Amino acid sequence: MAALFKARKALALCVNGIRRLSQLAELPETHQILRQTCRDYADRELSPIAGRLDKEHSYPGKQILDLGAMGVMAIEVPEDLGGEISRGCASTGVVVSVNNSLYIGPILKFGTEEQKNEWITPFSTGEKVGCFALSEPGNGSDAGAASTLAHQEGDEWVLNGTKAWITNSWDASATVVFATTDKKLKHKGISAFLIPMPHPGLSLGKKEDKLGIRASSTANIILEDCRIPLSNMLGPRGAGFKIAMQTLDSGRIGIASQALGIAQASLDCAADYAHKRCAFGSPIGKLQGIQFKLADMAVAIESARLLTWKAASLRDSQKPFTKEAAMAKLAASEAATFCSHQAIQILGGMGYVTDMPAERHYRDARITEIYEGTSEIQRLVIAGQVLKEYQQ
Amino acid sequence: MTGRVLVGVKRVIDYAVKIRVKPDQSGVVTDGVKHSMNPFCEIAVEEAVKMKEKKLIKEVVAVSCGPQQAQETIRTALAMGADRGIHVEVTGKDYENLGPLQVAKIFAALAKKEEAQLVILGKQAIDDDCNQTGQMTAALLDWPQGTFASEVTMEGDKLKVVREIDGGLETIKINIPAVLTADLRLNTPRYATLPNIMKAKKKKIANMKPADLSVDIVSRLEVLKVEEPPQREAGMKVETVEDLVAKLKEGGTI
Numbered sequence: 001m002a003a004l005f006k007a008r009k010a011l012a013l014c015v016n017g018i019r020r021l022s023q024l025a026e027l028p029e030t031h032q033i034l035r036q037t038c039r040d041y042a043d044r045e046l047s048p049i050a051g052r053l054d055k056e057h058s059y060p061g062k063q064i065l066d067l068g069a070m071g072v073m074a075i076e077v078p079e080d081l082g083g084e085i086s087r088g089c090a091s092t093g094v095v096v097s098v099n100n101s102l103y104i105g106p107i108l109k110f111g112t113e114e115q116k117n118e119w120i121t122p123f124s125t126g127e128k129v130g131c132f133a134l135s136e137p138g139n140g141s142d143a144g145a146a147s148t149l150a151h152q153e154g155d156e157w158v159l160n161g162t163k164a165w166i167t168n169s170w171d172a173s174a175t176v177v178f179a180t181t182d183k184k185l186k187h188k189g190i191s192a193f194l195i196p197m198p199h200p201g202l203s204l205g206k207k208e209d210k211l212g213i214r215a216s217s218t219a220n221i222i223l224e225d226c227r228i229p230l231s232n233m234l235g236p237r238g239a240g241f242k243i244a245m246q247t248l249d250s251g252r253i254g255i256a257s258q259a260l261g262i263a264q265a266s267l268d269c270a271a272d273y274a275h276k277r278c279a280f281g282s283p284i285g286k287l288q289g290i291q292f293k294l295a296d297m298a299v300a301i302e303s304a305r306l307l308t309w310k311a312a313s314l315r316d317s318q319k320p321f322t323k324e325a326a327m328a329k330l331a332a333s334e335a336a337t338f339c340s341h342q343a344i345q346i347l348g349g350m351g352y353v354t355d356m357p358a359e360r361h362y363r364d365a366r367i368t369e370i371y372e373g374t375s376e377i378q379r380l381v382i383a384g385q386v387l388k389e390y391q392q
Numbered sequence: 393m394t395g396r397v398l399v400g401v402k403r404v405i406d407y408a409v410k411i412r413v414k415p416d417q418s419g420v421v422t423d424g425v426k427h428s429m430n431p432f433c434e435i436a437v438e439e440a441v442k443m444k445e446k447k448l449i450k451e452v453v454a455v456s457c458g459p460q461q462a463q464e465t466i467r468t469a470l471a472m473g474a475d476r477g478i479h480v481e482v483t484g485k486d487y488e489n490l491g492p493l494q495v496a497k498i499f500a501a502l503a504k505k506e507e508a509q510l511v512i513l514g515k516q517a518i519d520d521d522c523n524q525t526g527q528m529t530a531a532l533l534d535w536p537q538g539t540f541a542s543e544v545t546m547e548g549d550k551l552k553v554v555r556e557i558d559g560g561l562e563t564i565k566i567n568i569p570a571v572l573t574a575d576l577r578l579n580t581p582r583y584a585t586l587p588n589i590m591k592a593k594k595k596k597i598a599n600m601k602p603a604d605l606s607v608d609i610v611s612r613l614e615v616l617k618v619e620e621p622p623q624r625e626a627g628m629k630v631e632t633v634e635d636l637v638a639k640l641k642e643g644g645t646i
Contacts, residue, residue: 029464030589033471036428037583071586 027309035084037070042088047357050089053215054360057207059171060092060215067092068126073099083308086261087268090364091215093261095129097254098167098216102372103130106176106192106247110235119174119194128173132251133163133221134244140165141377143178144187144241148223150179156227157193159201163221165371169204170217172197176247177223178240190240194232201226212363249322250315251372252329256308259332259368260301266336266343266361267297273347273356284346293342300335307331323385330378333368340365395450398503399440399474400495400513400525401433403458403465407518417617419488420519429465432514434472434581435574439544440512441473442579448546449509451475455502457495459483463597470592471584477597478502482609489611491520494602496528501605503533508569515540515573526573536566539573 086093148161182189205220274285344351454469538553
C-alpha cells in the first residue's frame with residue numbers, strides 16, 4: 001500500500017517535472033519576438049561594428065540610444081536579450097546589462113517613488129546610463145569590507161573613498177555607491193547611495209586598458225568630500241550589503257546571458273568555418289577531432305542556456321533563485337571561455353588574427369568569469385545553498 | 393469611409409535556413425525548421441502602420457491563413473503596430489494545398505466583410521515566389537491594383553503608386569479602394585520594440601475558418617514533384633571564340 005502511494009507520488013512529480021521542463025524548453029511568445037528583434041539588431045547593427053568598437057575602445061553611444069528606443073535599456077531582467085545583444089557585441093551587451101540589472105535593478109526594488117522618477121525614468125531611453133560601484137582597490141570578493149565611508153553632516157551625507165573597476169563609469173550620468181555608515185556593524189553597517197555624475201567631489205580615474213569588452217569604459221570612481229542630500233540614500237540605513245547581494249543575484253542572470261551570447265557567437269564562427277575550410281581533401285567539419293570540439297561546445301552552451309532560463313523563470317515567478325543564478329553565471333562564463341578557446345583552435349591561424357572575430361570573443365569571454373562575482377565566489381554561493389538544503 | 397486596411401502576413405521558412413527537399417519529393421522539410429514572417433509582408437505591415445501614423449487610415453488589420461502557428465506571425469505584426477488580427481485557420485492537407493487563388497478568395501471575402509479601403513500584401517512569398525495573390529485579389533474584388541510598389545502617396549481620394557518594373561519606374565494613379573503589393577524598396581520595416589510587444593499582448597486576434605467566409609479552398613492544382621535544383625557542375629575552358637561557339641551549339645544552348 002505504502003509502495004503504491006510512493007509510486008503515485010513519484011509519477012505525479014515526474015509529470016509535473018515534465019510539464020515544467022517543456023515550458024522551459026521554449027520561451028514564451030513575447031520573449032521570442034523580443035529575442036528576434038534583438039537578434040536582428042545585433043546581426044545588422046552590432047556585429048558589423050564590433051571589431052572597430054573594440055579596436056578604438058569607443059563607446060557605442062548611437063547603438064545604446066537605438067536599444068533605448070527598443071525598450072531594451074530598462075527591462076527587468078534581460079535574460080535572453082543580453083545574450084542576443086552580446087552575440088553581436090559583448091561590450092554593448094555589458095553596457096545594457098549593467099544599466100538594467102545593476103543600476104536600475106536596485107532602485108526599482110529599494111527606491112522610493114521620487115527616487116524612481118528621478119533616477120530611473122531618464123535612464124530608460126539609452127540617453128543616460130548608470131553604474132554600480134561596489135568593488136574597491138582593497139576588496140572585490142570581500143564586499144563586506146567596504147572602506148569607503150559615509151558620515152552625516154547636517155542635511156548631507158559626505159562620502160570619502162575609492163571605488164574600482166566600475167563599468168560604464170566614463171559614460172554614466174549616475175551611480176549607485178556602497179559605503180560604510182557604521183563601521184562597528186561590519187557588513188550590516190554598509191548603506192547604498194545615489195550620486196549623479198558629474199558631481200562635485202566625484203572624480204574618475206583613468207580608463208582601464210582592458211583585454212576585452214573594450215568599448216565599455218572601466219575606471220575608478222574617487223570620492224573626496226562628496227556631498228549629497230540625505231534623500232539620496234537608497235533603501236534603509238545599513239541595508240547596503242543586502243541590497244548589493246540581491247542586486248548581484250539578478251545581475252548574474254544578465255551576465256550569464258552575456259556569456260552565453262559570446263559562447264554562441266564563438267560556436268557560430270567555428271561551425272561556419274568547419275564547413276568552409278578544407279584540409280586533407282575535405283571540409284574540416286568531417287574530421288572527428290573537430291566534431292568532438294563542436295559537440296562539447298554545443299552541450300556547454302545548451303546546458304548553460306537552460307540554467308539561465310531556469311534562473312530567470314524562477315525570478316519571474318518571485319521564487320528563490322540565488323542558487324540557480326549562481327549556477328547559471330558559473331556555467332555560462334565557463335562555457336564562454338571554453339567555447340571561445342575551442343573556436344580559436346578550430347580556426348587555427350585565422351583564429352589568432354583580427355580578421356576573424358574569434359580572437360575578440362576569446363578576449364571578451366575572459367571577464368565573464370571574474371566580474372559580478374568570480375567563479376570561485378559563485379561556487380561558494382552554490383555550496384552554501386546546497387548545504388542549507390541538506391541541513392537537519 | 394472606414395479607413396481600414398487589411399494587411400496579409402504569411403508565415404514562411406526563414407530566409408537564412410538551408411532548404412531541404414523531403415525524401416518522398418512531395419515538398420520541403422518544415423518540421424522543426426525556423427519560420428518567420430515573409431520579408432515582403434513585413435514591408436507591407438510597415439507601410440500600413442506608417443499610413444496610420446500619418447493619419448491617412450484609421451485601422452490596420454493583420455490577416456494570416458494557416459495553422460495555429462500563423463498566430464505567431466500575426467502577433468509580430470501586432471508588435472509592429474497593427475491594431476488587431478484575423479487568423480483564418482487552414483490545417484493539414486488543406487494547408488499544404490493552399491495557394492494564391494484560395495488565399496485571394498479569402499482576402500476578397502474579408503475585404504468585403506471588413507469594408508476595407510485598402511488591401512496591402514507583399515509582392516510575393518519567398519517560399520513559392522508566386523507573385524499572384526495580390527493581382528488575383530484585386531481581380532476578384534474588381535478593384536484597381538498597384539503592384540511592385542516602391543512608393544505610395546495619397547493624393548486627395550486617389551493613390552499615386554510608383555511601381556518597379558523591368559524598364560525602370562512607372563507611376564500610376566488609382567482609385568480607392570485598391571490592392572497594393574509591396575516591393576523591396578517601399579520602406580525599411582521597424583523592429584518590434586519591447587513596449588509594442590507588451591501592447592500587442594492585449595490586442596485581439598479573431599479566429600475563423602474559410603467556410604465562415606463561404607470560401608471553397610479546394611485546390612485546382614496538384615503538386616507532382618519537388619526536387620532540388622541540379623548540382624552545379626564544373627565549367628570548362630576553351631581556347632578560342634570559335635571553340636566556344638562550337639561547344640555551345642553542341643550542348644544545344646544555341
